[in-house]
Structures are given as structure tokens and as C-alpha cells.
Amino acid sequence: MEDDNYFQEEGFSPIKSLLGLLTFSTILPINVFTSIEYMTRMVWCWPFIHLFIGILAAAFGYVCGEFLHLNAFLTAALVYGFLMLITGYNHLDGVMDMADGVMVHGNPEKKISVVKDSSVGAGGIATLFLVASITIAGLTNILDYKFIAGIVICEMVAKSSLLTTALTSRPLTPGIGSYFITSTHPGNYVLSTVIVGIIAFLLGGVTGIIGLIGAIFAGLIISLIAKRNFGVANGDVLGMSNEVGRLMALLFMSIALYYL
Template structure:
């Protein structure tokens, strides 16, 4: 285990660990810290924590539309900006780093070295731009159908995508991402995903369910790309999965809103 003073060792507490996970993944002033081992034991609960984050983003969108009378496109951009800001830009570097690693020629070791390099290449910048633009477009599309609750679903589903990738990946150690991967198993993944599907159905009926399934597909896709290029996966891969999962959830819901 790598030494990181961000965490402190203590007895395991589910409540403290959940609050630590929320502290880790957002800029909310919770300031509850726990050891990385204890925090990641509840990785499967991550989507439920982000129901709250998604709800804040949905409120932001509602205020923009109903009180500020902004159009759907500008509201979509504001909602996306709110989501990446409140999550502390945590996963954007993962998008760029993984994209750079995939784009470079060479074996898995070379690709991993490029992915872990602090510099950013054209592939990383272009991929982040595409993911961001398509995500804003996806939010804009569901807002056009007055499906503002889809914002909650896509944020929750982004974490389902992440744990889907974690389930299907082998960890690259050392690294914080390896703890999330090792603590994700089939049993807690199934429990988490079934509960997420139930919540999505309660919020958005079949459209919500389709969104979660889209996020799972995004997680499978990123896991496959990572396995093919790097063999192993780290936090950058999980970050990419989070952002692609949100995007896939939005795209699948946008299509479902037309047909259902």
C-alpha cells in the first residue's frame, strides 16, 4: 500500500467510510476522512451517494430553466459544469491520461507509462473535448423532453459504470484505483446494480432503467479497451469509465425518450 497522508487509520465505521467516500469524490465541505482500505470497502455504495450529487445538479438545472429562464442548451452546459465542479474535476485527468495511453503505439508497458505521465497530449485533449461536448448534448436532449430527473439518473449511473469497469479489471498497483478494483466483486456489484436499477425505475420508469443499462455498457466498453491496451487498470481507467458512463446513460435515455 502506498503511503498517503490524505487518509488516517482508524477502526472501520460504515457511516464514516461513506462520508469519507463522499469527501473523496466531491468538494462538499464534509471533511470526513478514513483509511483508503476502509473507504473502498463500500465502493458498491458509491452510486447511491451520487443520487444526492445528481439531485443538486437537477435543482441547478431547474433553477436555470424556471427561474432564470435560460434556454435548454445553456442550462445543459451549466448542469455539466456544475457536475464536474462539485466532483472536483476528479475524473477529467483520467479521461485525458487514458486517451493518451490508448493513442500511443507500443506494448502495454509503454502505454501505461504514457498514461501515468503528467503531461497531456493531443489525444487526451481531443477526447476530453468530445466527451464534454457529447455530454452537454445529451443533457440538452433530455431537457428538451422535460426529463430533468434524468440528470439524477445519469450521475448515479456514472458510478455504476465505474464499478462495472472495476469488476472486469485487474488492478495496476500501487495506486488508489487498485483498492477500488480489489474491493469490487460480483456479489456487491449485483446488489449495487439491482438497487440502482430500482431507483432509476422509480425516478424515470423504463427510460431510467435504459439509462443505467447504457452506463453498464459504457463500463464494459472501457474495461475492454483498458484490458486490450494496458492489461491492467488504474484510477485513470476508472475516471474514464465514470465520464463515459454518464455520457452513455444520457445517450441511451435520449433514444429511449423518443421510442418509449
């Protein structure tokens, strides 16, 4: 079996690092591996990689709704399942692990030990159920408005939520999450967010921008919760931020679609 070695020594290549990031975060058969240090140099481009994933999900949703004539709820559930599958369920363990750590009583060291524990508690399972259910409900709502571009936007800005948490957090070391956190700084964060905002506006107008605001808000909230409970953030916290960012983007866009 081939090792997924992200730590091998090599020269930096932006294209290879982007493909490595795509390999890292999806099940697409790209199979390009690079060192974690070089891969995370391009972390500010992560939303644009998931712009592509969002387009695939939107196309899948369009086929389900317009050609197979499935109702909005079933289409939303299938789109959510598609997103989870194509991303290899990459962040779902983060949702459960962080939730378990937040729910347990004790000092930050005890909470961090629970986050790192491979077992899953009731808090983690319940939180994952709530996040998944509300996300599907949000997808249903935007599909009721025929706002299929919202699928693309919510998947793209979920990574903006993750970057917001990374920017405002202190990393727990060692760990893969620490590389993403230390590689996110104000310069590349602002550049990424501005480009994401332009794309979101082109796709969804003011509603798209409001979706981005919802994702950024989610990233700040998850960062604050992590600081209060753990003092630091790791890959699980970033995973939680991604999933809650998608959810909050859908919630903000759903409200905007009614009022705008």
C-alpha cells in the first residue's frame, strides 16, 4: 500500500502544492503528495479548490432536481451526502472530537485529552447530528428559492470559515492542524477573502456576500469557543469551523433570500 507521505523533502512547487492540497482534502484520484510545509503555503487557496467541489455538487443537485424531479429535501440530503463523500468525510471527526472536548468538565489539558481520544461520546454524536440536520435544512431552503448557486457558495466559504479560525487561533503542536494555522496570516487571509467575496458576489449577488459574512462569523465563534475551552486550536477545531461555516453560510443566505 502506498504511503500518503506529506513530509518528504522536496522543492516547493505552487502547482504541486495545490494538487497536494486537493489530494489531502478530497477523494479525487489526483494522488499528488508533497510536504505538509509546502502544501500549507497555499492554504489561502483552499476556498478556490472547494469552489470546484461546490460546482460539482451544484451540478449533481441540478440533475437530481431538474432531471430526476426529486423534491428539495431529498435533493438537499443527496447533495450533502455527495459533499461528505467527495471530501472523504474529512471534517466530521473534528465536529465530534471538538464537541466532546467542549462538553467535558475540567481544565484545558483534560479537555484536549478528550479531543485527542479516539472514542466518541454522546455530545459528539449529537452535535454531528445537529450540524448535519441543520445543513440539510439550509440546503433545502435555498433549493426552495431555486438558488442553486448557494451550493457552490456555501462550500467555498466553508473554507473561509476555517481560515478565519486558523488566523485567530494559537496552534496546538505538534499536529497537522498547526501547519495550517501557522501558514495563515493577515496578508494571505485578506487576499483570499477578497477574492472569495468577489466570486460570491458574481455567483449570488448580495446574498452571496451575506453567505461569506455568515461563514466568517462562524469561524470567529469557533475560534472563541476553542480559546475558552482549550486555549489552542488543532485540526479538529478547524474541521468544526469548516462544517459550522457551511451551515452558517446557508442560514445567512436563507434569511437574505427572504428579505432581499
